[in-house]
Amino acid sequence: MDLTEDVIRSYKTSAVIEDFGEKINSVCYSDDGSFLVCSSDDDRITLFDSIVGQVTLKLPSKRYGAEHVTYTHSIHGVLHASRRGGDDAVRYLNVKEYKYIRCFSGHTKKITGIIMSPLDDTFMTLSDDRTLKLWDLKQRDCVGSVEMPNRPIGTFDPEGVVFAIGYKDTLKFFDLRAYEKGPFCTSLVPRETSCDWAGMKISNNGAKLLIYTNASIIRVMDAFTGAPLLTLSGHLNNKGIPLEASFSTDSNYVFSGSVDGKVHCWNADTGSKVPFVSYEHPGPLQCIKMSPKYHSFATACTILVNAVRYLNVKEYKYIRCFSGHTKKITGIIMSPLDDTFMTLSDDRTLKLWDLKQRDCIGSVEMPNRPIGTFDPEGVVFAIGYKDTLKFFDLRAYEKGHLNNKGIPLEASFSTDSNYVFSGSVDGKVHCWNADTGSKVPFVSYEHPGPLQCIKMSPKYHSFATACTILCIWHPDLNSY
Numbered sequence: 239m240d241l242t243e244d245v246i247r248s249y250k251t252s253a254v255i256e257d258f259g260e261k262i263n264s265v266c267y268s269d270d271g272s273f274l275v276c277s278s279d280d281d282r283i284t285l286f287d288s289i290v291g292q293v294t295l296k297l298p299s300k301r302y303g304a305e306h307v308t309y310t311h312s313i314h315g316v317l318h319a320s321r322r323g324g325d326d327a328v329r330y331l332n333v334k335e336y337k338y339i340r341c342f343s344g345h346t347k348k349i350t351g352i353i354m355s356p357l358d359d360t361f362m363t364l365s366d367d368r369t370l371k372l373w374d375l376k377q378r379d380c381v382g383s384v385e386m387p388n389r390p391i392g393t394f395d396p397e398g399v400v401f402a403i404g405y406k407d408t409l410k411f412f413d414l415r416a417y418e419k420g421p422f423c424t425s426l427v428p429r430e431t432s433c434d435w436a437g438m439k440i441s442n443n444g445a446k447l448l449i450y451t452n453a454s455i456i457r458v459m460d461a462f463t464g465a466p467l468l469t470l471s472g473h474l475n476n477k478g479i480p481l482e483a484s485f486s487t488d489s490n491y492v493f494s495g496s497v498d499g500k501v502h503c504w505n506a507d508t509g510s511k512v513p514f515v516s517y518e519h520p521g522p523l524q525c526i527k528m529s530p531k532y533h534s535f536a537t538a539c540t541i542l543v544n545a546v547r548y549l550n551v552k553e554y555k556y557i558r559c560f561s562g563h564t565k566k567i568t569g570i571i572m573s574p575l576d577d578t579f580m581t582l583s584d585d586r587t588l589k590l591w592d593l594k595q596r597d598c599i600g601s602v603e604m605p606n607r608p609i610g611t612f613d614p615e616g617v618v619f620a621i622g623y624k625d626t627l628k629f630f631d632l633r634a635y636e637k638g639h640l641n642n643k644g645i646p647l648e649a650s651f652s653t654d655s656n657y658v659f660s661g662s663v664d665g666k667v668h669c670w671n672a673d674t675g676s677k678v679p680f681v682s683y684e685h686p687g688p689l690q691c692i693k694m695s696p697k698y699h700s701f702a703t704a705c706t707i708l709c710i711w712h713p714d715l716n717s718y
Contacts, residue, residue, distance in 0.1 A: 241488050241533050243512050246503055251517045252534075253291025254556050258282075262525060262538035263305045263321075268313045271531035275316050275333075276538060277304035283318065285333060288529065288536065297336055302329065306352045310359070310375060315339070317361060319349040328352060328363055330375060342373050344380045350389065351437065357398025360414070364392050370403055372417075382417060391438050391449070395461070402461075404438055404449060409464040425464025427457065436480035441489035442530075446506060448492060450483040456494060458506060468509040470494070473502040477522060484528045484535070493535060495523030501537060518596060520545060520559035546570060546581055548593060560591050562598045568607065575616025578632070582608055588621055590632075600635065650694045650701070659701060661689030667703060667711075683709060 239245065260279035267274055267288065274286040281303045285295040303321025310317065314334040320327060327343040342363070351364035359375035370392050372382035384390075388405040394414075395401070401417070403410045407429035410421035433453030440447050440461050447461040454475045458468040473496040475481050483494035485506065492504045499519035503512040517537075525538040545561040560581070569582035577593040588610050590600035602608075606623040612632075613619070619635070621628045649660035651672065658670045665685035669678040691704040700712045 246512050264307050265525045265527045265536050265538050266308050268309045271529040273313050275307050277307035308352045308354050317352050355394050355398045364390055391435050393438050395440050396444050441485040443489040452478050452480045456483050470504045472511055474498045482526050484526050495526050497522045499523050520561050573612050573616040648692050650692050661692050663688045665689050
């Protein structure tokens with residue numbers, strides 16, 4: 239099947255994997271496009287089956303951290319750099335046996351890129367020490383080094399016989415078999431005054447080269463001469479972070495991430511934008527990799543820890559991610575009236591949301607961590623903290639005021655509003671008359687631990703309690 243604009247417009251996400259506590263910093267496909275590997279800032283290397291979209295292996299890398307992860311020509315071998323300060327080496331990992339094969343050291347500053355040759359076991363590394371080094375998987379020592387005046391970016395051509403280096407406003411092309419003689423072609427490019435070059439790639443047909451930056455600019459150039467061809471823009475980058483871009487498998491299109499979490503696409507010949515309805519990632523989309531064999535691609539960002547996710551349980555598919563809190567979420571309460579819901583957090587805020595949109599529709603800040611709820615009509619909400627209760631009209635909340643173990647013990651009104659039920663540290667359910675406050679004698683099942691959760695049925699005289707087990711309670715109708 240040829241990749242056309244109609245095909246691009248039909249793209250949809252086949253899998254969304256939300257299994258990362260921190261930013262995904264690099265992604266790479268295996269040579270046959272069947273597998274993906276990624277590294278993340280939570281010190282983990284994760285492998286996926288890219289066809290079915292499932293995690294196949296999780297490998298911790300607590301000692302070294304991991305970034306710039308790259309497949310070798312074997313699905314069992316990956317290279318990665320360290321995230322630890324002062325460790326400027328590349329490690330060769332057998333993921334099947336979870337065993338390091340070799341460590342390649344020689345750089346004196348942080349490694350900024352690892353690129354595998356498409357031809358053989360040669361690979362290049364780029365570093366803040368202003369060098370590009372060449373290595374062979376079969377030996378520990380560096381097999382070649384090129385020094386630049388500034389931090390370089392680089393890549394191999396699709397045949398693996400030429401490599402390109404870029405820095406500031408200069409592109410140099412080297413024959414891998416005789417790189418010691420210097421570049422066979424040097425090209426000066428209009429200098430970027432508002433951004434830095436972040437990386438480069440050559441299209442699969444070898445005709446074009448792109449340079450992506452830490453701004454809303456992508457340069458497309460002639461891969462033989464380095465002559466500028468196109469400047470692609472229209473994607474958001476107001477944070478000055480590197481946004482990876484990639485050629486499509488057939489070399490006819492360019493895809494890029496953006497700060498707004500969307501994928502953007504351009505025609506690589508004309509530079510015109512291709513209309514594309516993208517899945518909205520919950521954070522800046524910094525990684526994008528095209529499959530080497532199929533018309534598919536992978537994108538990655540940060541799946542935020544302090545976020546609420548809206549899940550379709552029938553299709554096992556996430557519909558939306560709501561992010562905005564800066565600390566742990568302590569409660570989610572749905573409005574009884576409509577699609578509004580509130581979240582409570584250790585960041586001392588109550589936020590209001592609508593299921594149909596991603597952004598927060600309202601926020602109330604408190605002096606301490608709040609608790610809160612809606613009234614049964616869904617028009618008033620209450621917030622409590624320490625010794626204070628505040629009641630707000632949801633339609634105009636901006637205008638007015640709105641246990642021996644010290645653990646939260648949830649309490650709930652009965653369905654008819656006449657009684658209050660609560661859990662306890664002793665694992666029992668307790669009950670009071672909501673008008674008089676008098677205790678109602680109640681023989682409770684004793685849970686094996688502190689009973690912190692209790693919820694009343696909205697329709698029946700029944701309720702559920704939970705600790706390490708879940709109990710459902712109904713009246714004994716034989717007693718009446």
